[in-house]
Amino acid sequence: MSGAEQKVDEHVPSENTFFRLEEIHAYYGESYIVQGLSLALKKGEILALLGRNGAGKTTTLRAIARTDNPVVQKGEIWLDGVPLHEGKAYQAALAGVQLVPEDRRIIEGLTVEENIFLARVAEGRGWELDRIYGHFPRLAERRKQDGVTLSGGEQQMLAIARALSRDVKLLLLDEPYEGLAPVIVQEIEKILLEIKEVGITTIIVEQNAIAALKLADSAVILDTGLLAFSGDAQEVLNNEDLLQEYLAI
Amino acid sequence: MRTCCRNIWRFKFRAKSGSLKFRPVLFEKECSDEANLPQNNVFQLFEWQLVSSGYYGSTPSGTTDFAPECVERA
Ligand SMILES: Nc1ncnc2c1ncn2[C@@H]1O[C@H](COP(=O)(O)OP(=O)(O)OP(=O)(O)O)[C@@H](O)[C@H]1O
Numbered sequence: 102m103s104g105a106e107q108k109v110d111e112h113v114p115s116e117n118t119f120f121r122l123e124e125i126h127a128y129y130g131e132s133y134i135v136q137g138l139s140l141a142l143k144k145g146e147i148l149a150l151l152g153r154n155g156a157g158k159t160t161t162l163r164a165i166a167r168t169d170n171p172v173v174q175k176g177e178i179w180l181d182g183v184p185l186h187e188g189k190a191y192q193a194a195l196a197g198v199q200l201v202p203e204d205r206r207i208i209e210g211l212t213v214e215e216n217i218f219l220a221r222v223a224e225g226r227g228w229e230l231d232r233i234y235g236h237f238p239r240l241a242e243r244r245k246q247d248g249v250t251l252s253g254g255e256q257q258m259l260a261i262a263r264a265l266s267r268d269v270k271l272l273l274l275d276e277p278y279e280g281l282a283p284v285i286v287q288e289i290e291k292i293l294l295e296i297k298e299v300g301i302t303t304i305i306v307e308q309n310a311i312a313a314l315k316l317a318d319s320a321v322i323l324d325t326g327l328l329a330f331s332g333d334a335q336e337v338l339n340n341e342d343l344l345q346e347y348l349a350i
Numbered sequence: 351m352r353t354c355c356r357n358i359w360r361f362k363f364r365a366k367s368g369s370l371k372f373r374p375v376l377f378e379k380e381c382s383d384e385a386n387l388p389q390n391n392v393f394q395l396f397e398w399q400l401v402s403s404g405y406y407g408s409t410p411s412g413t414t415d416f417a418p419e420c421v422e423r424a
């Protein structure tokens with residue numbers, strides 16, 4: 102991201118804004134998916150990004166992480182003064198973006214610890230192993246186990262642990278509770294609150310909207326790539342119409 | 351097998367009937383646990399993780415630019 106230093110961020114809506122999307126338009130080929138989405142987050146804030154199947158939630162996360170697909174044709178993505186929209190995925194990673202994808206992507210043939218090590222190959226490392234194991238005792242117990250043989254919940258923890266092995270500023274979680282028992286969900290929620298405490302900003306996409314809203318400070322609801330709601334998480338929890346219309350609750 | 355940049359990882363890829371023999375090893379680890387894994391699975395995951403770790407850039411085609419000195423293909 103050369104030239105980032107000289108660029109002036111002209112549309113800062115509030116001096117507290119740490120991360121923001123400014124009118125992003127994202128495409129898969131000809132398919133126009135995210136249609137002019139804007140949002141802003143403060144440091145340490147947790148945002149629940151919600152909406153029905155196909156609304157564009159995963160696409161938004163991928164756009165932020167600067168994966169090659171979707172293509173962001175217009176709009177700006179700023180994290181802590183860095184213009185992510187000018188860079189590629191590895192540059193977004195170096196700037197502090199970590200995407201924990203829905204399929205978790207634990208690498209077969211590598212142990213829990215090796216999966217974590219692989220996140221630490223480049224500069225910009227985050228939590229040391231001891232700290233990670235302190236927060237994830239289940240991973241500590243299974244550090245020599247092949248990562249793909251972990252339970253779903255443990256794999257999710259490993260995926261989050263791997264993100265924390267980087268110097269993460271913005272954590273993007275795509276359906277972290279999917280397929281997990283309530284007790285494991287609670288364990289992960291506890292970790293996400295600990296992560297918030299240390300100032301990491303989080304966007305959580307979740308089908309379990311109620312759980313995500315209880316955890317989050319703010320909420321954005323997408324409806325076929327358009328912003329349907331943006332405001333406090335509590336406001337959504339209190340609004341039957343929103344819950345019903347966009348979240349099918 | 352050549353030693354990868356900065357001595358962090360060594361890889362060996364061997365084309366074998368549509369799949370790659372893939373052996374990622376930590377530098378301090380013995381090269382014993384060889385796995386025979388399909389290209390589109392582990393290799394891509396591995397690429398993805400290296401990009402996510404800020405280690406490699408992507409080419410315009412979307413594939414990862416492995417530094418040639420890091421990879422040996424047979
Ligand atoms: N690689 C792709 N190529 C073309 N279209 C895609 C691709 N990935 C997703 N889409 C389309 O983009 C739209 C938004 O998909 P996206 O995965 O962002 O939805 P989502 O909100 O995450 O849904 P879900 O809750 O089901 O995960 C959908 O219509 C989907 O079919």
Ligand SMILES: [Mg+2]
Pocket residue numbers: 158159160275
């Ligand atoms: Mg999705």
